[in-house]
Amino acid sequence: MTWWHDAVFYQIYPRSFLDTDGDGVGDLGGILKKMPYLAWLGVDALWITPIYPSPMRDFSYDISDYCDVDPLFGTLDDFDQIIAKAHEAGIHVILDWVPNHTSSDHPWFQEARSSRTNPKRDWYVWKEPTSDGKLPNNWLRSWSDQPAWTLDDETGQFYLHCFLPEQPDLNWANIDVRDAMAETLRFWLRRGIDGFRMDVVHLIGKDPAMPDDPEDLVAIGHVPLNDRPEAHVYLKGIRKVLEEFDGERTSVGEVYLLDPEVVATYYGQADELHMSFNFASLFTPWRAASWVETITRTESSHNAVGAWPTWTLSNHDNKRIASRLDGDPMKTRSAAILVLTLRGTPFLYAGEELGLEDAIIPPERVVDPGLRDPCRAPLPWTNERLHGWPSDPWLPFAERPNDFSVETQEHDSASMLNFVRSLLSIRKASTALRQGSLNELRDDNGVLHYRRESSDEVVDVYINFAKEPRPITFLPGSTWLLSSSGVKVPASGQLLLVPGDSVIVRVSP
Ligand code: NOJ
DSSP states (O other): HHHHHHHOOOEEOOOHHSSSSSSSOOOOOHHHHHHHHHHHHHHHHHEOOOOOOOSSSSSTTTSOOOOSSOTOOOOOHHHHHHHHHHHHHHHHHEEEEOOBOOTTTTHHHHHHOOTTOOOGGBBBEEOOOTTTTTOOSSOOOOTTTSBSSSEEETTTTTEEOOTTTTBBBBBBHHHOOOOOOOHHHHHHHHHHHHHHHHGGGGGGSSSTEEEEEETGGGGGOSSGGOOHHHHHHHHHHHHHHHHHHOTHHHHHHHHOOSOOHHHGGGGGGSOOOOOOOGGGSSOOOOOOHHHHHHHHHHHHHHHHHHHOEEEOOTTTTTTTHHHTTTHHHHHHHHHHHHHHHHEEEEETTGGGGGGGOOOOOGGGOOOOOTTTGGGGGGOSSSSSSTTTTTSSSSSOOOHHHHHHHHOOOOOOOTSHHHHHHHHHHHTTTTTTHOOEEEEEEEETEEEEEEHHHHHHHHEEEEEEEESSSSEEETTTTTTEEESSOOOOTTSEEEEOOTTEEEEEEEEOO
């Protein structure tokens, strides 16, 4: 077991975390300022989404320089300070890395598009129009029904972009691209970063024949359809770069393939990704039977290849869990129990500890081409008009900001914030929850049950997904650790668990 097996990661989308220079956009200064809060909360690692120089068409997922910080966010020096301060607090830091595409403003692409004979031409994916002047294939880009190809008028070829036309795909089949990208990893590893979250990393391997996607699946876009052996070869190279440093640097891949069995193959034989996101958990409906299925499939697919699972319920691309649960506070707490007690590494999205919901974005404030603004609303820190932000933030706050603010919740022992903090500390103190096996998974008439077991401890979790109260009988000697409603296990060992409630008990010792 290394640190990242045990860690609870906390995802920061810097634009929305906290601004310190008054331009309305969160920055590295905001992260530095809130380091004591993160240490108090008890998270073990931060995942910081991109802060690279960028024209911001996809908010720094369109990178124009892999080895710098956009002035909007701060400086390299600020980033060094984040690493230093986080490490002082015992918190690890990983940074987003975007290997599949650059910005069309990146000097590499500027060179590549300048002529067919430019030495960097082959760093991107170019194709001739078909003989009747049509697109090279039927691939669609994300977030639209538009082709993944744009014709470069000057040079008469199409280039590939699985996202925006301003995000051309790199050609990983070219060894110079692989070498240059390895250097970008080394740049941050030398600065002391603990690893990377790797953006749509399965996409770097492409079928050189570029065949059409199956007609019945074209509409979902090419990204979730791209599962290729080439990616595994490149990932082995990436893993070696991380291992040049020490055995402690990690990677978590965004393998946006929706089948856990396929995702698990991206761990290789412990020679590809250290971890991969398990998106099944983001899309599992709030039903005990559905969770039994997701957990079973995750456990069996990962165990089969010796891979360590991850769990996540929210991120900067998807509706927040509290909104998916219609703002029901009890269910939102139970969801936190779920994600923090399953076997594997949990990833929390900033604001999840407050039970924050998505914001309502009026049409004139929409800025994201993928329409993901609602889950990127700024964090409310205080109860003043601007909620701790020095000026109006780039997106509106979610509704009832004072109810969800850190200021309100930190002083209320019954708040979601203090609930999540207790849960994190219970998890930290429990070898069963951090490292134990997961057994006795079942759906008992709408109550999800599983047992976490290490050599010195047994912990049981029960979550009532049913719409009615359900009786639970605990093993003799069980001690209460936490419940969503605050209900404790009575001496009789019998409890009527109300709808949405969940309870964690220690069975032994
Ligand atoms: C996945 C990231 O999570 C998303 O925010 C981004 O827009 C795309 N990859 C493209 O980089």
